[in-house]
């Protein structure tokens with residue numbers, strides 16, 4: 001049943017001068033080989049699954065954009081180092097470009113699929129009772145050290161497997177941007193370490209555990225689809241046992257191990 005505040009996930013552009021300004025900020029997007037996907041070449045069920053998958057990706061990028069912006073606000077409030085904040089100001093723009101690219105791929109495949117979302121609770125907000133620096137650290141752990149960090153090897157795997165030039169271009173760009181987002185989390189944690197007491201570390205350990213468990217549960221509930229690997233790779237997404245295996249390995253090596261090394265994960 002539709003819950004209060006649930007809305008269809010739809011996007012728009014203002015166009016004209018503002019679109020031109022945006023294009024100048026991210027010129028590589030228009031240089032990609034748009035208009036080259038030919039969905040009629042692929043089995044209908046594969047195209048339907050790819051449309052759904054790219055629509056979901058657009059929505060995930062949209063949520064990450066909101067999460068990057070929330071983190072940015074917290075970093076500014078906490079007076080984190082100015083150069084660190086300045087680098088992070090690019091992240092919401094990166095995510096908006098990712099939203100556009102994923103949505104355009106869904107469009108080329110026949111259009112996005114209907115997706116209801118709750119725009120009132122796009123991102124988790126740390127308790128306002130926490131001090132600004134801990135609020136920023138909580139968001140960095142959730143968004144960058146877990147979510148963004150684990151997505152990098154997964155995106156890289158999908159990029160390497162993709163065989164269509166448009167999807168290779170889009171995924172390659174996303175991988176490049178996400179690599180910078182992933183690094184940012186650890187740089188922040190290394191800077192903030194000297195300001196954290198045992199209570200703050202305990203809080204961040206709880207946040208890391210919670211965020212990791214959320215992702216691992218979603219993977220446990222994912223039912224991998226069995227499609228022809230060639231067609232799936234041509235349409236640029238992974239939804240398979242191989243993806244889940246890679247996700248679990250990535251969680252250990254790029255999330256849990258670096259958190260453990262910083263004393264922010266037990267066990």
Ligand SMILES: [Fe+2]
Nearest residue numbers: 061064095098
């Ligand atoms: Fe992204």
Ligand SMILES: [Fe+2]
Nearest residue numbers: 064148178181
């Ligand atoms: Fe990102």
